[in-house]
Amino acid sequence: MVIATAGSEAKLRVAREHGADHAINYRDCDWRTAVLALTGQRGADVIYDPVGGETFEQSLRCIAPEGRIIPMGFASGEIPSVPANIVLVKNISVLGVYWGYYFGWGRHGVPTSNDARLRRAYDTLFEWARQGKLRPLAHAVLPLREFRQAFQMISSREVIGRVVLRPQE
Numbered sequence: 001m002v003i004a005t006a007g008s009e010a011k012l013r014v015a016r017e018h019g020a021d022h023a024i025n026y027r028d029c030d031w032r033t034a035v036l037a038l039t040g041q042r043g044a045d046v047i048y049d050p051v052g053g054e055t056f057e058q059s060l061r062c063i064a065p066e067g068r069i070i071p072m073g074f075a076s077g078e079i080p081s082v083p084a085n086i087v088l089v090k091n092i093s094v095l096g097v098y099w100g101y102y103f104g105w106g107r108h109g110v111p112t113s114n115d116a117r118l119r120r121a122y123d124t125l126f127e128w129a130r131q132g133k134l135r136p137l138a139h140a141v142l143p144l145r146e147f148r149q150a151f152q153m154i155s156s157r158e159v160i161g162r163v164v165l166r167p168q169e
Contacts, residue, residue, distance in 0.1 A: 003039075005025075051074070052079055
């Protein structure tokens with residue numbers, strides 16, 4: 001079962017269209033309680049969190065025993081701390097994923113074999129996108145010179161998918 005949370009009906013509709021079994025508007029209810037209700041009080045087995053802050057804290061409180069939580073960013077602007085007692089008591093894993101690391105951002109040294117595997121995986125994903133097997137959702141595609149408009153769109157929190165900036169051709 002896939003449970004999605006979002007802050008607008010438009011975003012929830014897109015989540016359902018892309019396979020979510022349940023979609024919860026976190027502005028309308030206590031989504032932690034809703035997740036627990038949907039899972040028979042067990043909690044979610046895997047939580048993907050690009051928001052951080054209060055969202056991450058609530059995610060820790062509705063993760064299932066032996067679950068995994070994957071922080072992927074801090075869109076809220078707040079970097080949360082992970083209380084070791086919750087990790088211990090629930091026997092959960094916290095898996096940090098910083099994609100930039102695999103491209104050499106913020107580290108020194110030569111690529112490892114894992115880097116090569118990740119690059120091959122990206123090559124496969126990009127090929128699938130070229131073949132139409134994957135269709136990433138783009139809210140807007142703008143020329144690079146319109147970066148201010150792109151930032152305004154993102155700041156409005158109405159973007160569904162990605163805003164893509166293309167270099168001038």
